[in-house]
Amino acid sequence: xxxxxxxxxxxxxxxxxxxxxxxxxxxxxxxxxxxxxxxxxxxxxxxxxxxxxxxxxxxxxxxxxxxxxxxxxxxxxxxxxxxxxxxxxxxxxxxxxxxxxxxxxxxxxxxxxxx
Amino acid sequence: xxxxxxxxxxxxxxxxxxxxxxxxxxxxxxxxxxxxxxxxxxxxxxxxxxxxxxxxxxxxxxxxxxxxxxxxxxxxxxxxxxxxxxxxxxxxxxxxxxxxxxxxxxxxxxxxxxx
Numbered sequence: 001x002x003x004x005x006x007x008x009x010x011x012x013x014x015x016x017x018x019x020x021x022x023x024x025x026x027x028x029x030x031x032x033x034x035x036x037x038x039x040x041x042x043x044x045x046x047x048x049x050x051x052x053x054x055x056x057x058x059x060x061x062x063x064x065x066x067x068x069x070x071x072x073x074x075x076x077x078x079x080x081x082x083x084x085x086x087x088x089x090x091x092x093x094x095x096x097x098x099x100x101x102x103x104x105x106x107x108x109x110x111x112x113x114x115x
Numbered sequence: 116x117x118x119x120x121x122x123x124x125x126x127x128x129x130x131x132x133x134x135x136x137x138x139x140x141x142x143x144x145x146x147x148x149x150x151x152x153x154x155x156x157x158x159x160x161x162x163x164x165x166x167x168x169x170x171x172x173x174x175x176x177x178x179x180x181x182x183x184x185x186x187x188x189x190x191x192x193x194x195x196x197x198x199x200x201x202x203x204x205x206x207x208x209x210x211x212x213x214x215x216x217x218x219x220x221x222x223x224x225x226x227x228x229x230x
Contacts, residue, residue: 042223
């Protein structure tokens with residue numbers, strides 16, 4: 001079975017400071033991993049994905065994520081947070097050879113960037 | 116949310132009433148999904164369809180029904196059997212063929228409230 005854990009319900013960071021939103025996963029075999037962002041009363045927007053290749057993935061709005069196979073983690077990072085980054089962030093996973101099974105999402109982490 | 120349209124944006128349901136949420140797409144994507152979002156619970160899969168005239172139950176299908184008569188449409192009916200339907204409902208689409216894996220494109224959501 002596939003699963004995703006986002007251990008923090010809420011992350012607070014000061015504007016200009018680096019931010020990290022944590023994600024760990026469990027799949028059989030190699031994973032496809034995704035990060036999405038959601039603003040109030042909107043659908044989820046794609047930020048970045050890891051399929052194969054470099055462990056550091058760069059995405060939209062200056063975000064990046066580091067894939068760590070030994071720790072089964074895919075933490076989202078940004079060097080300098082903006083107030084406009086405040087939103088709900090979701091990590092999602094499915095197994096590489098799972099035959100198009102649906103993505104499994106974490107419960108989300110609310111990021112609050114304080115000016 | 117270009118290419119995928121959810122309607123209505125807000126919907127109110129009386130006790131014992133069935134209501135239908137619309138999801139339409141013009142991107143010719145194969146697969147369509149319905150998720151339910153509740154605070155603190157992330158996204159939970161209700162139903163999904165990967166081909167016309169076929170669909171699969173997700174984790175919380177009880178009290179819901181779907182149809183996929185056309186590739187571009189995947190309506191969700193919330194029946195009176197769903198005892199706690201108040202939630203934010205998200206539709207998502209993805210292609211299933213191509214050179215690599217794809218994430219989902221989400222609609223802007225429908226907020227359903229029982230009155």
